Amino acid sequence: QAALTQPPSASGSPGQSVTISCTGTSSDVGTYNYVSWYQQHPGKAPKLIIYEVSKRPSGVPDRFSGSKSANTASLTVSGLQGEDEADYYCSSYGGSNNVVFGGGTKLTVL
Amino acid sequence: EVQLLESGGGLVQPGGSLRLSCAASGFTSSNYVMTWVRQAPGKGLEWVSGISTSGTTTSYADSVKGRFTFSRDNSKNTLYLEVKSLRAEDTAIYYCARRLSDSRGAFDIWGPGTTVTVSS
Numbered sequence: 001q002a003a004l005t006q007p008p009s010a011s012g013s014p015g016q017s018v019t020i021s022c023t024g025t026s027s028d029v030g031t032y033n034y035v036s037w038y039q040q041h042p043g044k045a046p047k048l049i050i051y052e053v054s055k056r057p058s059g060v061p062d063r064f065s066g067s068k069s070a071n072t073a074s075l076t077v078s079g080l081q082g083e084d085e086a087d088y089y090c091s092s093y094g095g096s097n098n099v100v101f102g103g104g105t106k107l108t109v110l
Numbered sequence: 111e112v113q114l115l116e117s118g119g120g121l122v123q124p125g126g127s128l129r130l131s132c133a134a135s136g137f138t139s140s141n142y143v144m145t146w147v148r149q150a151p152g153k154g155l156e157w158v159s160g161i162s163t164s165g166t167t168t169s170y171a172d173s174v175k176g177r178f179t180f181s182r183d184n185s186k187n188t189l190y191l192e193v194k195s196l197r198a199e200d201t202a203i204y205y206c207a208r209r210l211s212d213s214r215g216a217f218d219i220w221g222p223g224t225t226v227t228v229s230s
Contacts (some may be wrong), residue, residue, distance in 0.1 A: 001172070003154070036216040038155070045205055045223060046147075046155065051216035089155050093215035097160055097169035099145070104154040 001094050004029065004102035011108040012080045020105045022073040022090030028100055030071040034093035037066055037075045040104075041086045050075060077107070085109045112136035112219055114206045119224035126196050130224055132189040132206030137219075140164075140184035143209040145217060146191050148202035158204070159191065174200075196228045 005023040012018035022029065022037075029035055035053045038046035048057055050066040053073065063078045073092070077084055090102040118130040132144070146158040159170045159180040168180045179192040189206060203225050207217035 032214070034213065034215045038217075040155075045220040046217075047220070048210070048216060048218045051210060051213055051218075057210075057218060091155075091157070091215055097167070098171070099157040099160070099215045101147075101155040101157060 001028070001098060001100045004090055004092060004100055006088075006090060006102040006105045008103070009106045009108065011110055012077075013110045014080050014082065016080050017076060017078045018080060018107065019074050019076045020088055020090075020107070022075070022092075022102050024071050024073070024092050024100070026071060028092040028094040029068065029073055031095070032093045033068070035066065035068055035073040036091045037064075037073075038089045038091070039084075039086045040089065046089065080109050082109050114208065114219055114221035116204060116206050116221045116224035119204065119226045121227045121229065122196055123230050124197060124228055126228070127192070127194045128196070128226060130191040130193065130204055130206075130226070132191075132221060134187045134189070134208075137208075139182070139187045139189070139208070142211065144182065144189050145207050145209060146180065147205045147207055147217070147220075148200075149205070149223075150199070150202040153202075156202075160209070161189065193226070196226070198228050200226060201228045202226060 037050035040046045054066040145160040165182045182189045203223040208219040210216040210218045
């Protein structure tokens with residue numbers, strides 16, 4: 001199964017908002033509302049920040065929000081802070097107990 | 111504290127084998143679908159395999175199918191990934207992760223990872 005498509009990089013100044021896209025197909029993102037987003041700081045394990053398109057696990061700030069339209073999901077980070085600088089990965093359930101990840105987006109806080 | 115801890119990684123020659131382990135603590139792992147995700151050096155995340163709560167159902171990425179075997183021992187709260195016929199492209203950090211209950215494809219608890227290096 002092909003990886004989901006994410007832009008390799010994104011950036012924004014502190015306080016601004018940035019949106020990262022994640023494009024799949026009708027076999028994954030377009031069919032299932034099981035899109036997740038992960039934040040990964042260098043040398044650390046990924047951290048779940050969004051699941052089921054727009055739900056936030058306990059403890060994740062509401063500055064992080066998710067949405068989906070057709071085959072494309074999006075993660076928006078509002079009120080950018082320095083600690084948000086990290087790699088962000090989307091994933092989607094792809095049927096038959098398989099999961100597919102995106103290639104990752106490096107978010108830089110200017 | 112809910113934790114996962116992987117072990118068993120190392121340096122192995124092409125064609126070799128390893129058994130990776132994932133020890134769960136702070137929760138009853140038998141209640142959760144579990145998964146392995148890997149990350150090659152400087153690259154993105156790649157889903158590798160998943161296993162049902164009972165261990166009777168497993169799924170694999172095409173890239174590892176037939177070479178990797180995911181199993182679990184619920185009595186020991188431990189999961190295993192047997193990796194065989196290793197190739198250079200299998201070099202990666204291997205993460206064990208817990209799937210969020212009642213949600214497909216969302217992994218809420220991750221271990222720190224164990225590194226597998228395939229090289230002669």
